[in-house]
Amino acid sequence: MGDHQQRVILAKLGLDGHDRGIKVVARILRDAGMEVIYLGLRQTTASIVAAAEEEDADAIGLSMHNAGHLTLGPKMAEAITAAGLDIPLIIGGIVPDEDVEELMDAGIAAVLGPGASAEEVVATVQNAISARDKA
Amino acid sequence: MTSSISDAATTLFQSAVKGERRSLGKLLTAIERGGDQAEIIAGLAHQVSGNTHVVGITGAPGSGKSTLTGRLLKLFSEAGDKLAVLAVDPSSPLTGGAILGDRIRMDDLAGEESFIRSMATRGHSGGLALAVPAAIQLFDAVGYEPVIIETVGVGQVEVDVAGAADTTVVVVTPGMGDAVQANKAGLLEVADIFVVNKSDRPGASDARRDLELMLDLGHVSGLEQMTGYRPPIIMANSLDGTGADEVLDAIKSHAEFLRSSGKIEIRRKERLVMEIQNRIELLIGSTASVTLESDLGASFVTKVLDRKISPAEAAKSIVASITANE
Numbered sequence: 001m002g003d004h005q006q007r008v009i010l011a012k013l014g015l016d017g018h019d020r021g022i023k024v025v026a027r028i029l030r031d032a033g034m035e036v037i038y039l040g041l042r043q044t045t046a047s048i049v050a051a052a053e054e055e056d057a058d059a060i061g062l063s064m065h066n067a068g069h070l071t072l073g074p075k076m077a078e079a080i081t082a083a084g085l086d087i088p089l090i091i092g093g094i095v096p097d098e099d100v101e102e103l104m105d106a107g108i109a110a111v112l113g114p115g116a117s118a119e120e121v122v123a124t125v126q127n128a129i130s131a132r133d134k135a
Numbered sequence: 136m137t138s139s140i141s142d143a144a145t146t147l148f149q150s151a152v153k154g155e156r157r158s159l160g161k162l163l164t165a166i167e168r169g170g171d172q173a174e175i176i177a178g179l180a181h182q183v184s185g186n187t188h189v190v191g192i193t194g195a196p197g198s199g200k201s202t203l204t205g206r207l208l209k210l211f212s213e214a215g216d217k218l219a220v221l222a223v224d225p226s227s228p229l230t231g232g233a234i235l236g237d238r239i240r241m242d243d244l245a246g247e248e249s250f251i252r253s254m255a256t257r258g259h260s261g262g263l264a265l266a267v268p269a270a271i272q273l274f275d276a277v278g279y280e281p282v283i284i285e286t287v288g289v290g291q292v293e294v295d296v297a298g299a300a301d302t303t304v305v306v307v308t309p310g311m312g313d314a315v316q317a318n319k320a321g322l323l324e325v326a327d328i329f330v331v332n333k334s335d336r337p338g339a340s341d342a343r344r345d346l347e348l349m350l351d352l353g354h355v356s357g358l359e360q361m362t363g364y365r366p367p368i369i370m371a372n373s374l375d376g377t378g379a380d381e382v383l384d385a386i387k388s389h390a391e392f393l394r395s396s397g398k399i400e401i402r403r404k405e406r407l408v409m410e411i412q413n414r415i416e417l418l419i420g421s422t423a424s425v426t427l428e429s430d431l432g433a434s435f436v437t438k439v440l441d442r443k444i445s446p447a448e449a450a451k452s453i454v455a456s457i458t459a460n461e
């Protein structure tokens with residue numbers, strides 16, 4: 001998949017209005033050579049799935065800061081599967097350690113905390129995509 | 136060219152024609168990637184395209200192109216049109232990466248039936264010049280009407296992309312001599328409709344007057360007299376939607392003008408000729424306008440216009456005949 005240009009959707013689900021972190025992640029991924037399709041705030045699972053289909057995205061990144069991750073994360077994963085999309089969902093933001101396993105069980109490919117370095121962000125997204133490509 | 140590549144493309148294409156948007160998404164990726172598969176897809180699309188109206192929306196960075204496009208998406212969708220938007224943004228020349236943020240301003244207003252695709256320029260020479268027309272043909276072939284292309288209006292690439300449109304809307308904003316800048320960038324010559332966006336800001340009427348003056352200078356002597364068409368200037372505030380309905384009407388009037396004057400045929404022929412030239416250039420590294428004007432070249436152009444062969448096939452045949460004659 002060497003010459004394939006990776007495309008990643010970044011969005012915020014629901015009413016959470018913090019977009020500082022997700023904008024930083026957008027720049028990190030762009031600087032790593034990826035194309036970031038930035039959807040911004042107040043998205044729904046349906047609008048994110050539609051964008052992923054139209055943009056032929058390789059991954060979806062959701063940023064969460066309002067403690068809704070345990071409901072919204074699995075909901076998003078479900079919507080992706082229900083649409084027949086086989087792409088990883090990565091959640092970034094404030095997620096307590098004890099919730100990570102539950103999210104992974106619900107089909108989320110990776111969780112990135114607020115302390116993640118640029119290298120970690122890039123590696124996590126790339127690994128999630130290549131794990132899916134091989135599967 | 137193996138048949139499995141061709142089979143895969145055909146299967147995806149048939150599924151996209153049936154309305155499967157994920158297949159269309161994948162076809163667009165293949166077109167962007169270029170190569171054999173892109174050529175096969177463009178060829179399939181070419182056979183059944185040629186009808187959709189293509190609207191280019193261009194202007195300086197941040198002038199409000201996406202916000203206006205969002206408004207048009209809403210109005211067209213409400214009128215029952217199933218339209219597609221291709222939003223082109225620059226890639227970073229250093230990393231090849233890009234942040235494509237145009238959808239933010241469109242998603243809320245887009246109808247269920249519409250399709251939005253973001254495309255980065257990627258700085259590949261010839262890449263965008265082939266990918267944009269092919270994407271338009273693909274949208275056309277699977278039934279989107281109209282197709283809107285958003286591009287930033289600076290530099291040659293964008294003016295070239297504007298050449299892919301039937302109707303070009305140039306967006307300017309009050310202040311900062313935007314109208315004068317647009318003139319310098321060569322946008323005035325390609326404009327069919329002007330929009331003074333952000334007309335809620337001071338200086339909007341000055342911007343309008345600047346444009347009127349430039350139109351008086353440029354068009355009285357040449358274009359306007361020749362064509363009988365003077366680009367309208369529309370004041371808009373895309374934040375609240377003011378003026379968007381006038382832009383829609385102006386697009387429809389311009390489309391009607393192109394049809395009734397027969398100019399639409401000329402524009403579309405020019406566009407296909409340009410596409411064949413771009414493909415020849417890709418094959419042999421130089422343009423071949425002379426060749427296209429020869430009897431042989433013209434006969435290939437006619438075949439492409441009649442949808443008997445694709446622009447890529449024409450380019451290959453023309454190149455083959457040049458090499459055979461040498």
Ligand SMILES: Nc1nc2c(ncn2[C@@H]2O[C@H](COP(=O)(O)OP(=O)(O)OP(=O)(O)O)[C@@H](O)[C@H]2O)c(=O)[nH]1
Pocket residue numbers: 194195196197198199200201202203237240287332333334335336371372373374375
């Ligand atoms: N005051 C005012 N602001 C506007 C208007 N239209 C758009 N904006 C704002 O201008 C900014 C840029 O709008 P966009 O629609 O993203 O502009 P664009 O031309 O698509 O930008 P690029 O694609 O980045 O070149 C946003 O903050 C919009 O909310 C308008 O009519 N009035």
Ligand SMILES: [Mg+2]
Pocket residue numbers: 200201202236237285
């Ligand atoms: Mg834009």
